[in-house]
Amino acid sequence: xxxxxxxxxxxxxxxxxxxxxxxxxxxxxxxxxxxxxxxxxxxxxxxxxxxxxxxxxxxxxxxxxxxxxxxxxxxxxxxxxxxxxxxxxxxxxxxxxxxxxxxxxxxxxxxxxxxxxxxxxxxxxxxxxxxxxxxxxxxxxxxxxxxxxxxxxxxxxxxxxxxxxxxxxxxxxxxxxxxxxxxxxxxxxxxxxxxxxxxxxxxxxxxxxxxxxxxxxxxxxxxxxxxxxxxxxxxxxxxxxxxxxxxxxxxxxxxxxxxxxxxxxxxxxxxxxxxxxxxxxxxxxxxxxxxxxxxxxxxxxxxxxxxxxxxxxxxxxxxxxxxxxxxxxxxxxxxxxxxxxxxx
Numbered sequence: 001x002x003x004x005x006x007x008x009x010x011x012x013x014x015x016x017x018x019x020x021x022x023x024x025x026x027x028x029x030x031x032x033x034x035x036x037x038x039x040x041x042x043x044x045x046x047x048x049x050x051x052x053x054x055x056x057x058x059x060x061x062x063x064x065x066x067x068x069x070x071x072x073x074x075x076x077x078x079x080x081x082x083x084x085x086x087x088x089x090x091x092x093x094x095x096x097x098x099x100x101x102x103x104x105x106x107x108x109x110x111x112x113x114x115x116x117x118x119x120x121x122x123x124x125x126x127x128x129x130x131x132x133x134x135x136x137x138x139x140x141x142x143x144x145x146x147x148x149x150x151x152x153x154x155x156x157x158x159x160x161x162x163x164x165x166x167x168x169x170x171x172x173x174x175x176x177x178x179x180x181x182x183x184x185x186x187x188x189x190x191x192x193x194x195x196x197x198x199x200x201x202x203x204x205x206x207x208x209x210x211x212x213x214x215x216x217x218x219x220x221x222x223x224x225x226x227x228x229x230x231x232x233x234x235x236x237x238x239x240x241x242x243x244x245x246x247x248x249x250x251x252x253x254x255x256x257x258x259x260x261x262x263x264x265x266x267x268x269x270x271x272x273x274x275x276x277x278x279x280x281x282x283x284x285x286x287x288x289x290x291x292x293x294x295x296x297x298x299x300x301x302x303x304x305x306x307x308x309x310x311x312x313x314x315x316x317x318x319x320x321x322x323x324x325x326x327x328x329x330x331x332x333x334x335x336x337x338x339x340x341x342x343x344x
């Protein structure tokens with residue numbers, strides 16, 4: 001557990017071993033205490049047909065099921081130096097679940113967005129006093145609501161496959177994961193996947209808010225700031241565990257890899273500080289939005305301590321850096337993981 005109230009917790013290491021993460025092991029990220037929700041979803045703003053939907057209304061629409069990997073934008077913050085402000089996430093604020101719901105685009109098309117609509121604003125039912133210091137001058141720290149937005153083009157794009165989800169791993173959403181319904185935005189850091197969804201508005205001006213243009217912004221020290229959007233390419237070693245003791249012989253190193261900008265095409269491993277890189281076998285994606293398995297058969301004969309580094313590259317050519325990309329709020333750390341084992 002990272003924080004008791006609001007509740008924030010990483011997945012356990014075993015939560016990253018399967019194709020999906022059991023619900024009870026899925027990481028949890030909340031900015032406020034669990035909210036009350038009256039079970040209705042209002043759709044309004046710049047639309048021709050404002051409407052209010054219930055869970056039954058959403059269930060009556062065509063349903064779809066997708067396995068989606070979600071990662072907290074602050075995952076890996078503890079490895080960043082100097083240490084930024086924010087929740088002290090280690091390396092396990094990432095999980096994959098099967099989400100069931102209906103297409104966001106179908107709900108929006110029913111509401112008939114206006115021709116001058118530019119973004120879609122998503123408001124959660126969660127609100128209260130914010131633990132961190134606000135970035136925006138107009139933010140009232142003691143009374144803040146979680147609100148995010150996406151461009152209208154993105155929200156309506158069939159290829160984006162954005163869901164209004166009401167089930168997780170075959171069961172109704174639980175309180176920590178956004179019941180009764182939430183947004184799931186594949187490929188993006190999970191801050192975009194607003195939980196406890198209460199209201200959707202089409203707006204005619206770009207939305208500015210604490211969780212959109214204040215926090216969840218890369219405040220780079222040497223280049224213009226930019227918003228946190230898609231997940232960065234990353235590989236994790238799931239077996240052996242850090243510090244494991246192995247016997248000389250052949251061992252299979254396994255892990256997961258993911259990216260928000262395309263499937264992972266390569267995972268390479270290195271066993272010395274400046275040594276050569278050797279390719280692992282990367283499984284084809286089991287779905288368009290979920291992590292991939294990889295494995296490497298390692299032969300080791302001599303006793304000693306061995307470092308293990310895993311570096312992923314995606315189809316867009318993005319490759320993990322050796323050093324965490326420092327920014328003031330500690331987002332998007334996808335530096336090459338360094339683990340080690342002892343061979344005896």
